[in-house]
Structure formats: C-alpha cells, structure tokens
Amino acid sequence: MPVIVDQHMRERITHEAALFPISYFENELSELPNWEGPLHWHPDFEIARAEIAALDYQVGQKHILLQPGDSLLVNGNLLHGVRQIAGDMPDPLPAIVFSGTLIAPETSTIYQKYIAPIGDCGSLPFIVFRRQDDWCGEIHCLLDEIFTCLKQRTGCYEMVVQRGLNRLLECLFRRFDALPKSQATRIQLRTQVRVQKMLSYIYTHYAEPITFTDIAEAASISRSEAARCFHEYMDCSPVNALIRYRLQTAHRLLHDASLTVQEISAACGFRSANYFGRQFRQIYGYTPGHVRSLER
Structure with a gap:
C-alpha cells in the first residue's frame, strides 16, 4: 500500500487494534512513482x-545508504522518506x-526505564x-x-512479535x-x-491555486528563508515541492479508471491539462496516458 499522509504530514498509520499498536508494510515502493516515498x-x-536493492533513506537532513540486508530504525516525530537508487x-x-506501548504502558517502570530513553x-534520530x-x-x-510473523499471522503471532x-x-x-549519536543544532530543529x-x-x-508566498507564510517566514529550508531538506524550491506532490x-x-485525465489534472491543482501532461512527462519520463494504459 502507498504511503498516505494527513494534512499534518503525519503518515496515516491504521493499527488494527489499539491494544496491539503495530502495523506491517511491504511492497510500498512498487506503488510509488519512481519508487520514491x-x-x-x-x-x-x-x-x-x-532486501534486494540499494535505498536512500532520508532522516531529517541526513541521507543513509542501505544496501541489501541492512535495516534502519527511525525514531518518532522525525521527517523521513525513502528512495530506491539502484536495482x-x-x-x-x-x-x-510501532508504539513503545506495545511493550509496556507509558506509565510503567519498563517504559520509563528502558523505552523512553531511546x-x-x-x-538518536x-x-x-x-x-x-x-x-x-x-x-x-x-x-x-518479526516480519515473518506479521506477514503470515500464524498462531500466537502477537506474542512472538511482542x-x-x-x-x-x-x-x-x-x-x-x-x-552513534548526532545532536541536531537549534537551527536544524x-x-x-x-x-x-x-x-x-x-x-x-x-x-487550490497557491503561491510561493502562501507556502512561506504558512511558517511565518520570508520567501528567501522558505527557499533555504526546502533546499536543505528536499533540494528543490517550495514551488517544485508543490508540483512534485x-x-x-x-x-x-490515474489508477482510478472512473476519472478522466482532465478531471485528475484539475483535482490536483493544475489549471491546464497540457501543462499537467508536460510536467508529468518531465518528472516520470512517460505520459499520464501510459499509466492509464497499464490499467487496461
């Protein structure tokens, strides 16, 4: 399933039950354009x-190269994303x-003594x-x-995972x-x-028809400062980040056959279907019609 985020840029994590707060994901990259989240x-x-390819995992402003077989733990409330760069x-x-409360309640000695410090x-981002x-x-x-148990869900898998x-x-x-520790500076935070x-x-x-100024004002900063922030985190301008999203x-x-390309273009904030098509091809190397043809 693709990465879906809410209006606060938090990933929408739907744990199956509040009493077992963990979610398992697999094959997300295959559903993302250019295999990038x-x-x-x-x-x-x-x-x-x-598993089989080299991945660039961005955590904050740092980029970590994962080779096949490498794993990564990302701490909570940190901006992160992944991009496949080979394969x-x-x-x-x-x-x-998963939440640390899967192991023990937040008020417990176990949580406060062993989980909270991490x-x-x-x-320790x-x-x-x-x-x-x-x-x-x-x-x-x-x-x-853990991965095998969550994928197969055999008997008592919850206990094995916990x-x-x-x-x-x-x-x-x-x-x-x-x-290894890396303390973020006040400026980075x-x-x-x-x-x-x-x-x-x-x-x-x-x-909606939004501008560079609108984006900068959302953080109560100048356009030049907004440009600096986006360059550091995304290596692009705020407007390019908007177009990318x-x-x-x-x-x-485009995988929804009930919508026309023109309807999708308008729904995503493009005033012109032709401009949408040009931008789409420039970023992905193929046309919106190509994606639609794959669904047939």
Missing part, C-alpha cells in the same frame, strides 16, 4: 529493511511502525543495522522472525552508550519545524 513523520518507531525491480522494503533521545556488523546479528534474526521487539529494544538499551509547517500547508491546499497525487489517481 514522500517525506512524512509519525510519533511511532519505524524499522525498515532493504531493476522495486525493493519489497518490509517495514514495521524514544526521547534527541541525539536513527540507528543503522548493517548486515556485516557482528553486533547486529541478533537484531537481524529478531527482525526476520517478545521479539522486547528483546530488540533490550539489545539497544544495553548498547545505548555505544550507539527550527528548520525542520518550518519545513513541517510548509509541507502541511502544501498537503492541505495542493488542489501534485504529480504524486495525480499518479495515484
């Missing part, structure tokens, strides 16, 4: 693994998004588990079991002092908040 965030931990097929990218650590690193061996075995995550977080806590506000505005108003949305809607 949008920047988003959520309050939960996320763990993803590269002829989309990577399956198995991933879990989740609340501002200098992510942890990389390299396949070749000896200390990660147990982590990889635990993830193998036990595996419990052991995984225990491993991280025991190694906490040795984990301020920039992330500004990008979040502007992206939230884009996601809410993309179908409009095209991503249109790409998804």
Whole structure:
C-alpha cells in the first residue's frame, strides 16, 4: 500500500487494534512513482529493511545508504522518506511502525526505564543495522522472525512479535552508550519545524491555486528563508515541492479508471491539462496516458 499522509504530514498509520499498536508494510515502493516515498513523520518507531536493492533513506537532513540486508530504525516525530537508487525491480522494503506501548504502558517502570530513553533521545534520530556488523546479528534474526510473523499471522503471532521487539529494544538499551549519536543544532530543529509547517500547508491546499508566498507564510517566514529550508531538506524550491506532490497525487489517481485525465489534472491543482501532461512527462519520463494504459 502507498504511503498516505494527513494534512499534518503525519503518515496515516491504521493499527488494527489499539491494544496491539503495530502495523506491517511491504511492497510500498512498487506503488510509488519512481519508487520514491514522500517525506512524512509519525510519533511511532519505524524499522525498515532493504532486501534486494540499494535505498536512500532520508532522516531529517541526513541521507543513509542501505544496501541489501541492512535495516534502519527511525525514531518518532522525525521527517523521513525513502528512495530506491539502484536495482531493476522495486525493493519489497518490509517495514514495521510501532508504539513503545506495545511493550509496556507509558506509565510503567519498563517504559520509563528502558523505552523512553531511546524514544526521547534527541541525539538518536536513527540507528543503522548493517548486515556485516557482528553486533547486529541478533537484531537481524529478531527482525526476520518479526516480519515473518506479521506477514503470515500464524498462531500466537502477537506474542512472538511482542517478545521479539522486547528483546530488540533490550539489545539497544544495553548498547545505548555505544550507539552513534548526532545532536541536531537549534537551527536544524527550527528548520525542520518550518519545513513541517510548509509541507502541511502544501498537503492541505495542493488542489487550490497557491503561491510561493502562501507556502512561506504558512511558517511565518520570508520567501528567501522558505527557499533555504526546502533546499536543505528536499533540494528543490517550495514551488517544485508543490508540483512534485501534485504529480504524486495525480499518479495515484490515474489508477482510478472512473476519472478522466482532465478531471485528475484539475483535482490536483493544475489549471491546464497540457501543462499537467508536460510536467508529468518531465518528472516520470512517460505520459499520464501510459499509466492509464497499464490499467487496461
């Protein structure tokens, strides 16, 4: 299933039950144009693994290269996204998004003593588990079991998953002092908040005729500062980010045969279907009609 975010740029995570707060995702990249997901965030931990291809995982302003077999834990409330940069097929990218309350209630000693120090650590935005690193061996075995259980859902899988995550977080806590830390500066934190506000505005108003000035005003900053923020996080201008999101949305809607290309163009904020077609081809290398033909 594709990454879907709400108007606050938080990924829409639908846990099957509040009492078992974990979601499993697989094959998301295959449904995303250019095998690239949008920047988003959520309050939960996320763990993803590269299976067959090289992936560029962006967390904040940092880019982490994942080779096949590598995994990554992303801490909560951080802007992140993934892009496949090598391989002829989309990577399956198995991933879990889960709350620490799956292990223990927030008010419990277990949560406060062992989980909160990891989740609340501002200098620990992510942890990389390299396949070749000896200390990660147990982590990889635990993830193998967790992913398999969530995919197959055999008997007592919830208990197996909880036990595996419990052991995984225990491993991280025991190694906490040795984990690489990177403390964000005040400027970096301020920039992330500004990008979040502007992206939230884009996601809410993309179908409307909005301007560069509108986007900058969403974060109460100047146009030049808005341009700086987007360049640092997305290597593009705010207007290009808006166009990119409009095209991503249109790409998804093109799979709905009940809508015409002209209707999709208008629904995504493009005043001209011809302009929409040119922008679409420039970004993806093929026309909207090509996507529509694949559905037949």
